Amino acid sequence: MNIVFKALNDPTRRMILEMLLKKDLTAGEIVEKFKISGPSISHHLDLLKQAKLVVAEKEGQFIYYSLNTTVVDEIMKWFIQFKSKKN
Amino acid sequence: MNIVFKALNDPTRRMILEMLLKKDLTAGEIVEKFKISGPSISHHLDLLKQAKLVVAEKEGQFIYYSLNTTVVDEIMKWFIQFKSKKN
DNA sequence: ATAATATTTAGACATTTGACTAAATATATA
DNA sequence: TATATATTTAGTCAAATGTCTAAATATTAT
Numbered sequence: 172m173n174i175v176f177k178a179l180n181d182p183t184r185r186m187i188l189e190m191l192l193k194k195d196l197t198a199g200e201i202v203e204k205f206k207i208s209g210p211s212i213s214h215h216l217d218l219l220k221q222a223k224l225v226v227a228e229k230e231g232q233f234i235y236y237s238l239n240t241t242v243v244d245e246i247m248k249w250f251i252q253f254k255s256k257k258n
Numbered sequence: 259m260n261i262v263f264k265a266l267n268d269p270t271r272r273m274i275l276e277m278l279l280k281k282d283l284t285a286g287e288i289v290e291k292f293k294i295s296g297p298s299i300s301h302h303l304d305l306l307k308q309a310k311l312v313v314a315e316k317e318g319q320f321i322y323y324s325l326n327t328t329v330v331d332e333i334m335k336w337f338i339q340f341k342s343k344k345n
Numbered sequence: 346a347t348a349a350t351a352t353t354t355a356g357a358c359a360t361t362t363g364a365c366t367a368a369a370t371a372t373a374t375a
Numbered sequence: 376t377a378t379a380t381a382t383t384t385a386g387t388c389a390a391a392t393g394t395c396t397a398a399a400t401a402t403t404a405t
Contacts, residue, residue: 177344182260197382202382203378210364210365210366210383211363214364215363216382234383240361242343246337247337250334252276253275255327278392284352285351293394295396296352296365297396298393300352300354318402318403319350321352
């Protein structure tokens with residue numbers, strides 16, 4: 172849980188998630204969309220992977236990144252408890 | 259949005275939110291539940307307040323903290339887009 | 346008015362974070 | 376095999392974060 176909130180606590184990483192919502196992308200394609208260096212993006216991708224928010228799959232010399240929405244379910248459950256609060 | 263994710267990215271602050279789910283508490287009551295110093299908790303409460311996740315209300319010499327769930331709605335909306343992803 | 350209680354503000358300090366460049370690794374192509 | 380391409384790993388550095396103690400502020404009680 173901790174690592175997921177940590178992964179979400181960065182605008183670049185959230186942007187990456189939103190991009191992957193539209194379609195899977197290679198690391199290089201993701202790098203192109205930002206002004207940030209490749210290694211920095213690679214680090215962001217690693218954090219997202221650690222949080223299991225994305226999955227990396229190697230295809231030849233490329234690595235495709237895609238969303239893994241199962242973790243989102245868990246986060247949602249955490250939030251839902253607040254939704255049911257009686258005001 | 260940024261500030262909300264930031265506020266949520268700390269186990270102490272998430273714990274405080276969960277405590278406030280049960281009932282409103284004064285700053286002092288919250289401090290008692292942790293091993294962390296008063297000023298540190300005060301700082302956490304300030305961040306939660308900035309994110310509008312909690313509301314502070316002064317009653318005499320006490321300050322009562324309570325949840326503000328409207329921000330949770332916004333966060334949920336952000337997550338829901340991932341839920342509707344077709345795998 | 347003085348003292349006690351509740352809470353925050355200020356300043357210091359170690360750790361974590363996000364960025365960078367340079368180097369390493371892995372795959373594809375000439 | 377040598378070279379180009381894709382991506383990560385390693386190491387450095389400034390800025391942000393979470394903690395602390397000491398001091399300030401506000402309210403209540405003696």
